[in-house]
Amino acid sequence: xxxxxxxxxxxxxxxxxxxxxxxxxxxxxxxxxERAVYEGAKGGFRVAGATxxxxxxxxxxxxxxxxxxxxxxxxxDLEPTEDQAxxxxxxxxxxxxxxxxxxxxxxxxxxxxxxxxxxxxxxGLTLLNIPESLGGLSEDRSAVTGALVAEALAEGDMGQAVAxxxxxxxxxxxxxxxxxxxxxxxxxxxxxxxxxxxxLAIAEPRALFDPxxxxxxxxxxxxxxxxxxxxxxxxxxxxxELFVVAVDLQGRxxxxxxxxxxxxxxxxxxxxxxxxxxxxLTRLVLQDVQVRADAILGEGAADDYRECIRLSRLAWxxxxxxxxxxxxxYVSDYVKTRSAFGEPIAHRQAVAFMVANIAIxxxxxxxxxxxxxxxxxxxxxxxxxxxLARRLAGEYGMKIGxxxxxxxxxxGFVKEHPVERWYRDLRAVxxxxxxxxx
Numbered sequence: 001x002x003x004x005x006x007x008x009x010x011x012x013x014x015x016x017x018x019x020x021x022x023x024x025x026x027x028x029x030x031x032x033x034e035r036a037v038y039e040g041a042k043g044g045f046r047v048a049g050a051t052x053x054x055x056x057x058x059x060x061x062x063x064x065x066x067x068x069x070x071x072x073x074x075x076x077d078l079e080p081t082e083d084q085a086x087x088x089x090x091x092x093x094x095x096x097x098x099x100x101x102x103x104x105x106x107x108x109x110x111x112x113x114x115x116x117x118x119x120x121x122x123x124g125l126t127l128l129n130i131p132e133s134l135g136g137l138s139e140d141r142s143a144v145t146g147a148l149v150a151e152a153l154a155e156g157d158m159g160q161a162v163a164x165x166x167x168x169x170x171x172x173x174x175x176x177x178x179x180x181x182x183x184x185x186x187x188x189x190x191x192x193x194x195x196x197x198x199x200l201a202i203a204e205p206r207a208l209f210d211p212x213x214x215x216x217x218x219x220x221x222x223x224x225x226x227x228x229x230x231x232x233x234x235x236x237x238x239x240x241e242l243f244v245v246a247v248d249l250q251g252r253x254x255x256x257x258x259x260x261x262x263x264x265x266x267x268x269x270x271x272x273x274x275x276x277x278x279x280x281l282t283r284l285v286l287q288d289v290q291v292r293a294d295a296i297l298g299e300g301a302a303d304d305y306r307e308c309i310r311l312s313r314l315a316w317x318x319x320x321x322x323x324x325x326x327x328x329x330y331v332s333d334y335v336k337t338r339s340a341f342g343e344p345i346a347h348r349q350a351v352a353f354m355v356a357n358i359a360i361x362x363x364x365x366x367x368x369x370x371x372x373x374x375x376x377x378x379x380x381x382x383x384x385x386x387x388l389a390r391r392l393a394g395e396y397g398m399k400i401g402x403x404x405x406x407x408x409x410x411x412g413f414v415k416e417h418p419v420e421r422w423y424r425d426l427r428a429v430x431x432x433x434x435x436x437x438x
Contacts, residue, residue, distance in 0.1 A: 005149075006204060010218045012283070014268065015364070016393065022178065026037060026362060026426075027325070029331070032424065033320075035406040037120075037199030038149060038157075038339075041328075042159070043241065045106070046219070055185055055186055055189065055242070055260060055315075056185065056345075057181075057185050058181055058184040058185045059395065061124050061220040062180050062299070063180060064178060064179055064180040064182075064183050065133050065134050065175075065180070065183060066131070066175075066176070067129060067131055067138070067139065067140060067142075067175065067176070068230060068321070069143055070140050070142075070377045070378055071423045075231070078367075078370060079147060080144075084145050084148055085143070085276075087145060088148045088149060088152050090123070091123065091149050091152040092122075093155075094119070094123070094156070094364070095152055095153050095154075095155050095156025095157070095161075095322075096155075096156060097160070097427035098116060098156070099116070099153065099156030099157040099160045100156045100157060100326075100418075101267075102116065102157075102160070103159070103278065103418065103421065104415070104418075104421075105325065106159065106160050106277075106278035107159060107277040107278050107421060108357055109278075110165035110272075110277050110278070110280055110437070111163075111229065111278065111279050111280040112159070112161075112164065112236075112279070112280065113173060113238070113374050114435040115120060115294070116160065116164070117163060117164060117197075120153075120164040121167070121193075121195040121376055122193070123235065124137060125149065125164065125165065125167075125168045125240065126146055126167050126168045126171040126190040126191070126195050127171075127190075127191060128142050128146055128149070128168065128219070128283040129142060129146065129171065129172040129175050129176070129438075130170070130171055130175050130187055130190060130191055131175065132174075132189065133176070134183060134184075134187045135187065135188060135191025136175070136187075136189075136190075137191075138161050141226075141374045141376075141377045141379070142377065143311070143314070143376040144210045144301075144370065144373045144374055145273075145438055146168075146172075146315070146318075146373070146438030147314065147315070147318040147369060147373040148318075148323065150165060150265060150318035150319050150436065150438060151245045151319070151321045151325070152320025152322060153165065153317045153319075153322060154318070154321070154323045154326075155322035155323070155325050155326050156322075157278060157421075157425075158275075158276060158319050158322070158328075158425040158426075159275070159276045159277055159279045159425060160278045160279070160424070161319060162235055162276055162278075162279040162319070162435060162436055163235055163236055163278060163279045163280060163283065164197050165195060165315070165436045166197075166198060166200070166235035166236060166279075166435060166436065167190065167195050167196065167198045168436075168437070169198075169199075169200040169244075169312075169315075169434075169435065169436050169437035170190070170200055170243075171187065171190040171198070172184050172311075172437045172438070173200060173244050173256065173297065173308060173437060174187055174190075174244075174258075174297070176304075176307070177186065177256065177296050177297050177299075177301075177304040177307075177308070178258075178297055179294070179299075181299050182258065182294075182297065183296070186242065186258070191360075193432040195243055196240075196241040197236055197239045197240045197241055198240055198241065198242040198244075198286075199234045199235045199236065199237055199240045199242075199244075199314070199435070200235075200241050200244045200308075200434045200435055200436070200437055201231035201234045201237075201245045201246065201284050201434060202231070202241050202242065202245075202246040202308075202433045202434025202435075203232050203233040203298070203313065203432060203433045203434055204216060204231060204232060204240055205230060205283065207339060209433065211246065211254070211433045212253075212254055212309075212432075213310050214229075214246055214247060214248040214254055214287065215229055215248070216229025216230070216231060216245065216246065216247045216248065216402035217229060217248050217250070218247040218248065218249045218255065218257060219250050219410075220250050220251075221290075223290060223292065223354050224290065224291050224292040224293040224294075224295065225249070225250075225257070225287055225290075225291050225293065225295070225296075226289065226290055226291075226317060227247055227257065227265075227286045227288075227289040227290075227382040228247060228284050228287060228288060228289070229247065229287055230283055230284070230286070231245060231246075231273065231283065231286075232271055232281075232283050233281050233432055233433075233434065233435055234268075234271070234281065234282045234283060234284045234435075235277070235279050235280065235281065235282075235430075235435050236282070237268045237280075237281075237282035237283070237284050237436040238268050238280070238282055239287050240261055241260070241261045242258065242259075242260055242261065243259045243260075243261065243266075243284060244256050244257070244258060244259075244297060245257050245259050245284070246288070246305070246308075246434065249296070249300065252302075253302060253303060253305075254299060254302070254305045255296060255297070255300040256297040256298075256300070256305060256308060257291060257295050257296055257297060257391070258291075258295045258297055259286075259291060259295065259344050262290065263289055263290070264289070264290070265286065265287045265288045265289040265290070266285070266286060266287075267284075267287070268282050268283070268284060268285070268290050269282060269283040269285055270282060270283075271283045273429075274422075274424050274427060275423055275424030275425040275426075275427055275428050276422070276432075279435075290417075301368050303314060307381075308437065310376075310382065310386045310432065311376065311386075311437050311438055312368065312433060312434050312435070312436060312437050313386055313389070313390045313433075314372050314373060314376065314382075314386050314438055315387075315436040315437055315438045316390070316393065316428075316429050316435040316436065317372075317389040317390060317392070317429070318369055318438065319367045319375075319392035319429065320365065320393040320394075320397035320429040321362065321365055321366050321369060321393070323397070323401075323422050323425055323426055324358070324361075324365065324396075324397055324400045324401075325362060326422060327358065327400050327403075327404040327419060327422050327426075328355070328359055328362060328400070330404070330417075330418065330419060331355060331358070331403075331404050331407045331408065331419070332355055334407065334408060334411075335351050335352075335355060335407060342344065351407065352384040353407070354405065354407060356402050357403070358400050358403055361396040361399065361400060362400070363398075364392060364396070365389070365392045365393055365396055365397070368385055368391040368392060369393070370388045370390045372385035372386045372388075372389050373438065390430075390434060390435075392431050393429050393430070394430025394431075395430070397426045397429045397430070398426055398427055398429070398430065400426065401419075401422055401423035401424075401425075401426035401427065402423065404419040404422060404423060405419055405420060405423050
């Protein structure tokens with residue numbers, strides 16, 4: 001993994017934001033956060049879209065601000081930098097002490113509590129890929145840091161992790177591909193204390209969905225473009241104030257478009273799902289939605305759209321790593337304490353081999369995922385690596401969930417244990433497109 005020019009700056013910036021947050025006391029994380037700062041310094045229905053915020057359009061001139069690519073250190077090293085270790089350490093504590101205990105309740109309510117979302121906003125998750133000159137935390141690309149954070153959050157609960165990361169996906173998209181005017185219009189809100197609920201909407205509700213063969217269309221007219229279509233798997237769409245929507249732009253193919261929730265013709269439907277229920281998945285319905293010509297994200301280049309799909313798939317692979325780790329840790333303890341025929345079932349070779357295979361599969365997934373993130377961070381071609389990460393995370397992630405349920409036997413099928421939820425969440429990894437981005 002590539003190292004950063006300022007290895008401590010971003011980590012301390014994030015931790016200082018956390019330490020000054022009043023939400024720490026509400027969530028019981030004051031001591032862990034203060035300790036981290038110290039250590040770091042030391043070393044179905046349908047509704048209209050949300051309309052609670054009006055973004056003030058800015059006629060920005062000049063070139064957009066872009067994150068610098070991190071230089072290759074020339075050393076093969078999978079150890080996180082001190083910067084990354086500080087951030088991930090606090091996020092893991094948050095996942096263990098807040099997301100994991102609240103996962104069952106969040107799933108039952110089909111939503112993530114607002115205080116949890118507010119806390120992750122104060123962590124600065126939306127700032128990781130916003131240039132410092134625009135209110136972010138760094139001038140360098142941080143795809144590896146994003147992958148590690150997504151992994152750490154998903155170790156607590158994947159559904160809530162997706163909800164927490166959804167606004168960051170939109171902020172990242174605008175940072176990476178937005179025009180100067182779009183950056184100046186929207187990014188100040190993501191860099192502030194009141195982060196707007198937002199969603200990256202790519203998937204569509206049809207069999208064998210291909211993100212490069214879209215049915216959602218954008219047809220040009222005198223005022224810009226008219227959008228029509230339906231998007232599925234839209235995170236917390238009922239509260240989202242800004243969407244980045246993938247459309248088939250007339251004459252140009254797949255393109256990303258910025259759509260504010262107050263735009264006439266936009267509505268939200270419930271979209272109940274097998275897993276990821278805490279993410280509050282919805283459908284975004286676009287019926288003759290008129291947007292201006294400057295709503296196209298950046299220049300609407302085909303390469304930008306392809307990179308968006310790859311970075312989204314990389315994020316899902318990272319989420320699979322975290323949930324897979326949660327399965328491994330849980331079943332490892334279970335088989336050591338569960339006895340049958342007078343001895344722990346871990347003493348049975350079939351059981352021990354199954355647990356070992358989960359660990360082996362996780363290591364393979366993690367290697368290729370971090371390699372893809374590292375190449376993305378350096379501006380190198382990572383299409384091969386992300387394809388491998390997607391394949392391994394989809395196939396072996398599902399196998400890890402299945403084996404986790406199998407190892408618990410009857411206990412794996414009931415909600416008394418969290419493995420059945422992780423099984424359902426992991427099933428999404430090979431199917432979902434969009435929603436998250438690193």
